[in-house]
Structures are given as C-alpha cells and as structure tokens.
Amino acid sequence: MHKSSKSVNVYINAMRSMSLAVVLLVVLALASIIGTILLQNQQQTDYMQQFGVLWYWVFRSLGLFDMYHTWWFQGLLAFLMLSLVFCLWHNAPRMLREVRSRKVFITDKSLQRFHHLHHWYLRNTSKEEALTLIKKRLKDWEQKSSLEDDRVYLRADKGRLHKLGYIFVHSAILIILIGGWSGVQFGFRGNMSVPEGGNESKINFLKGTDIETLAMDFKVRCNDFYISFYPTGQPKEFRSNLTIIEDGKEVLTSDIIVNEPLLYKGTRIYQSSFGDAGSDVKLKLFYMDGSSKTEEVKASVYQTYKDSSTGISYEFTDFKPFNVENMADPGEPKEFQDLGPAVEFIMRGPDMETVKIKSFMNPFMRDGENLGSLLLVSFTSDARDYQPVSLGLDFTNPKEWALFHAFARHLEKNTGNDEKKNFEAFKAALKDVFGDTRPEGLQTMGSHIIQSMSILAKIPWVAIPVLDDYEQHYYTGLQLTRDPGMNIVWIGSAILCFGLCIMFYMPHRKIWCVLQPQGDGVRLSVAGNTNRNTLGFEQEFEQLIASISSNIRIKENV
C-alpha cells in the first residue's frame, strides 16, 4: 500500500516536472513536422506510387497519411493536457499564496541578500517624516507598512498579480485543447458538391484513409453559382445562391461567398470549391481524309461518346470556360492570358495511341493576331505533360477549311513543288471558294493554310476534334462544419492573450524600506527585486534611489 502510493507519487512528480513539459513541447514540434512534409490525405494510389509497397505499408500503419488524427499524435496532445493539469494542480496553490501574501517584515539577513540595496542616513528627521517622504515617492506602488519594535517596515509592490499570468496561460492552453477535443468529438466537418439546380443532404469526410458520409437533417439546394472577374482577368468572387430545405419546406435562401459563410442551426456552410457538373459540350470533328467532311459530337462532361463508324471513343473529363495560361517563355516573367473555353477529353481508338486532349473553342490570339486553332496534347494522360500543338488553321472559320481543301486539290493537280506553282494553286483555290471577290483577312488565311499544310500532314488522327459549343453547368463545392468546441477555444484564446500580457508586461516588483531611528536621525534602507525584466527594473530602481537622494539633499538644505 505504502509502496504503491510512493510509486504513484513518483509518476506524479514526473508528470508535473518541467523537464517533461519541455520535452513534450519539443517532441510535439518534431512530430508536427512530419505531417507538413508528407502531404496529408492524398489518394492512396499516389502514396503507393511515391513510396513503393514496403514503405507505403510502413507509413500507412503508422498513420502518417493522416498523421494529426492518429492515436499516437492525439496521445501526445492528451499527455500534454495531463502534464498541464498536474502542473497547475501542483503550482497554482503556491502561486495564489504568493499573490495573496504581502509579508512586510524582513530580516536584516535577507535584506543583505538583495541585489538592489541602498542605505542612507537622514539627519534631524523623525521616522514618521521619513516615512511620509518615501510613501509619497512610492505613491503609484501598492504599499503596506508595519511597526515592529522601533523600526518601520514598508513594503511596496507592483504587478503583484504576475503569478496569476502563469495560471491563466496554462489553464488557457488546457481550455483550448479541451475545446479542440470537444470539436472533434461532437462536431463534424465535411464536403458536399451540389450541382446547379440540384440538391444534396450528405457530406463526405475522410476518416483515416476511408471516405465516410454523414447525413444532414436538411437539404441544400444550389440555385445558382457564378464567378465574377476583375477587369484584369483574375477571379474576383465565387458566389453560390443556396436554399436550405428542411422537412420539404424551403426555410432559408441566401448567398455565400468565400470569407462569408452561412450559419444555419449551428452548422456553418462555406464556399470552398467549384467544378463542372457535366456541362453539355459540342465537338466538331474535322476529318483528315481529304473529304472536307465535318461531323458534330454532342456529349456532356463525365460521359464517353463512341463513334461507331470509326471506333474512336471520347471520354470527356472536364470543361472550363476560362483557361488562364502563362504565355511567357521559360525563365521570362510570367504573362497570363485567358485562352477561352476548353474541354478536356481522352481519345482512344483502333490503330492509334491513346491521348489526352484539351481543345479550345477559340483560335489562339497573340498580340491581336489570329494564330489559328490550338490543342494541348498529352500522351501520358497526365495534364502536366501537355504539349501545345498549333494547328495552323483556324477551324472556327469554315471558309478556311474549304480553302484548305481546295488548295490541297489544286496542289495535287499541279505536280511540282516550286513557289510559282503553289501560288497558282492558291489562286485557283481562292477562285473555287470565293469566286472573284477578295475576302477579308486573306493574308492571315493564306499564312494559316501554308502553315497547316505541313502540320496537319503529320497528325495521325482520323479527325481533329475542336470544341464548337457548350452549355455550362457548375457544381458548387461546399464545406459544412459544426464545431461545438469553437467558442471554448475562443474563450481559451482570450485568456491566453490576457495571461501572456500579465506574464510578460507586469513583472512583480517588490521594494522593501526599513526605517530605524538612529541618534537624532533615521537610517533608511531600500531594497528591491523583480522576477522579470531585470534590465528595466535596474533603471527603475536607480531612478528611485536618485530621486530619494535628491529629496534628501533638498530636505537637508532647507
């Protein structure tokens, strides 16, 4: 019995020891680093690819992919809380006693030990008179004096509540941790995507490595989602118009934007992302067999369209109405330009390499010049490997398409390859398409066609897919949270700041004055100490000594 209580004491002593606290702080800091270096909550397949099977399983079993929610990290935090509790339990009563205690009496021996100490002898003065002098000088200090034998003791304090600062700060951290814990325990935080016009009542969130869902007791309908832009082209605002539906009734309709969430019955609804909810797109296929045939493909994003005649399938993955790209050469200052609407899809087919394509609706304009249609092509199905392919021809202009074919036909007829024959063929082609009139932008058209002759010949596809039209449907990405611990955290934070201010800017300064009659005068000793800001106190004490000295001189000269 005795032995066990002793060993418990050993543990308690260890828990409240400062060394443990410091070690805990450092360990917590080191552990936190891991989660910032290793990207958290990514796709498991990505981790597998990055680390290989062995290390993937080692890291996974340590929970490093969702590190801040593992038992061992939470255990560290719990340990910190425990250490704080023991610290407070052990030290708070002593500190409170110290705050309350204002012992006036001081022995000569302890007076001698003060670092800041000064003695005077005041002639022709009574101790009452001297006491008044001192009291006046220390008037913005808390004073307490007492008479013991023939001596007068005066104690003056400033910042007596300093120790309360410690108690405040440490309890505040405890309160914040409790608030955080109760938020995790009794709250939730998850995402939902709501397409325009649709509604949703479930949120998804990650638990460990799994995605879990939670049903809300209301539905959120997205009436509308819109993005507004600055005149400079950058997005300015993402705004969702939402309606909350509870028990089949519309209870609330409101707009939310980033930084301005909606609060409904303790649940906050944030604008967190947006994306394509299956926009309708229309591709135009330009056949490369010389037949000048075109064909329309109508589909929507996230769908796959299969062309039965050619066996080519188009899997639509994304659509964006704005595509701001860096147009500068590598190494040059970045220069952003909006290339307009574009659709992304994967093209698969017999006798061809599978490619991911980003096809733009508008021709590529640079410094006001039309440089023809543009595709981004990636052979790895990875958007990072996109290579720009300038097609030369402006496919949005049907006349150019016609002229291109007419030119090709005439070129075939005139065998030979010198410039004159090219020119003849072009002239004949012009006559075929436009008759005798000269179209506008002939020069651009001409250069497009010349360029495209060499480019298009190299393209191995049956047809070139170019985005022709679209009707966009957004989804709005919302984050829904409930955090019953949040207000506790704010209270803790307020106490923390308050406590830190007391701790740092209100050092406890103590002054003792001892007045002892001696002969026809008084012997005056002034001693002081502080627990913080020794440099500042040194100055303060010196000023005090100087002003007492000068007052004594004045008095003596009177």
Add this chain to the structure above:
Amino acid sequence: MSSMTMAMDVDDSPSKITFSRYYAYIGFIIGVVAFVNLGMSYDADAIFPALTSSAGLMWAFIGAIIAGVAAFSVASIRPELGESKAASLLVSWLDVAMGMVALTFVLAAFEPSVLEINYENQSNLLSANVIMTMNMVFIFSAVCYVAHMFAYDSFIGKLATYTAWAAVYAGGSGLLLRWHESYLIGEAMTDSSIGHAPVSNLYEVFVLLCCITTLIYLALEKKYEVKSLGAVLMPLVSAGVFFGIWLDSIGQSDIKPLVPALQSYWMKIHVPMNFVGYGSFAVASAAGMLYLIRQTIERTATSSHYLTIMPTLKQLDELGYKAVAIGFPAFTLATILGAAWAAEAWGGYWSWDPKETWALIVWLVYGAYLHVRVTHGWSGRALAWWTVAGFLITVFCFVGVNMYLSGLHSYGKLM
C-alpha cells in the same frame, strides 16, 4: 516639504504637450472610427479613399482638436491628471505613424494621374521608387552600423540610427502609398474593389517585415543604447531587402487584385501582427548572435575595443529575452487571429495546414525557450543558440513553407 514634492513631480511626469498630443491622436482615431460608422455608408472596398477624402480628414482632425484641447485644459487645471504613463510611452510611436501618414500625403501629390496609370505596366507608380529608396537607405544604414563596430565614432553611430529611421519612414510611407496606388489602379480599371491593403503578397510583406524588425530594434536601441546589436541585426534586415529586390526583379512586385480567399478585414490585422512576432524573433536572434560573438572574443582576447562597445553578456542575454517577450505574445495573438480568420474562410479554426503547423512549431519552440529560461534557470550560451535556431525555424515558417510545402497559404507562393 512642498518644494520636495515639486521636485519629484517634475522628474517623471510627461509634459502637458505630450499629454495633449497623446489625446489628440486618440481623438484622431475616434474621429476616424466615428466617420467610418456614422459619416459614410460602410463599404470595405472603399475605406481607404473615403478616409483620405476631405470629409474623412475633417472628421479625424475635428476629433484630434477636440481631444487635444480638452486634454490640454485638463492638464492645465489639474496637473496631477496630466500624468499618464501610457502617454509618455506611446506618444513617440504615434508620432512616427503620423509622420508616415503625413509623408504619404506629400508623396501622393506626385503620383501620376489616373489616365497615365496602367495595370500592365506599373513602372510609373511612385511607391516603387520610395521602396527602392528604403532599400538603399537600409543597406547604407547596415554599413554604418557595421562600420561603427570597427571605427567607434559617434558621428557614424548617429548616422546609422538616423538612416535606419529614415528607411523605416520610407518603407512605411511606401507601403501606405502602395495602398493608395491600388485604388488608383482600381480607378483606372473602373473597378474599385481592386484596392486593398499592402500586405497581400510576399514582396509587400518583406518590406513590412524589414520596417517592423528595424522599429523593434530602434525601440531597444533608444532604451538601452545598444548600437552593436544593430551591427548584427541590420545586415539581417539587408538580407531581407535583397530578397525584396530579387522578388521585384522577377516581376513579383506588381499590385494585383486580391484572390477571393484574401478578401477579408482579417488580412489587415493578422498579417502585420505576425510580422511583429517574426521581427522580434529576428531581433532576439541578433542578440543571441552578438552574445556568441562576444563570448568568442572574450575567450581569445582579454581586452579588446569591441568588448567596450558591446553590451555585457548578461545584458545581451536579457535583450534576447526582451525581444522574445515582445514577439511571443504578438505571435500568439497573430496565430489566434489567423485561426479566427480560418474559422471564417476555411471552415475551421485549425486545419493542420503546413503554415498553421509551422506556426505551431515556432510557437512551441519559443514556448520551450521560455520554460527552460524561467523555470530551469537556463541562460547564456545555450539560449543564445536557441534564439538563433528559433529564428531559422521562423524563417522557414515564413518563406520556406511557401516555397517548399503546399497548402492553403498558397497565395504567398513564389511563382
């Protein structure tokens, strides 16, 4: 007896002028707040131009005059009421702020007209020149501080301090001018919401950091006469200046409209508060470095003229602590403000985002520093190293996280 009390009062009571000036500033601030709440329909986008309009200035100056005159009469009638410690402590800082505002108004008069302002090419804006002036003066000041170590001369010392002040003024008004310019650009592009406080990208906050760090140092210098600390700190500030120049050279200094995530009043509070923390930790590390330097000199040479210039080891130790004592509460508050902002923008006050986590790491490191110092009685060499290491971690938290780690704070990213 009465002559005695008189002598005492004159000793440490601020003059009537200080007292009334202090209240004039408070009146000024009250005037501004009253104008924002009563005088204009509140619009966060237009707050800066509204304040600098004649109506805004009128409210502010009426507030200042009323409060100043009232304080002067109170201090004249009842001198004991005119003794305010806060006044003597804060008034010189308010003077600095007012000086920067006044300088900005003067500089703003030389700004090109709206018709000449071009978003694509912002080279004709004045703030770039003012900030470049700051850069040059900071570097000059650093050179003076270092020279002062080797050639102890009171003129060089004074020059170092005055140029440091000049650079702070230039930086402060340069930033204020940039704030003004962001509205000019907004006017030029007919979208007033482009205007925003100049704490929105890495370039702007580097200017802010250099100025705040120097201000914290100058406050300590004023109080403790420690010019040798400047010889360590100002080269650090110059390093920041060079980083800013580099950012400018890669085209990161343009005024750009705010991304939606940054459109919040919290930005104006959270960001500068953070830099009070970072700046203090920089000063603490400079004190730590000087401590280590002095200790090395003491070991090799018993008498050196450097030793007479430098503060004693004990003083340096205390100065390091003092800087942490400024920085730690400020950094704590900044982190809490950041959490409050995150609760409004990201759906939770804490998301274990790399920036947040590194802020926590910095906080833990300095928390541990305070523990070993106060309760374990550590001091001297170990803590000097601790402040240096702590500052390196702080630098990583500030710049490194943006460069190497991805997360929600990505708008501070180097592109």
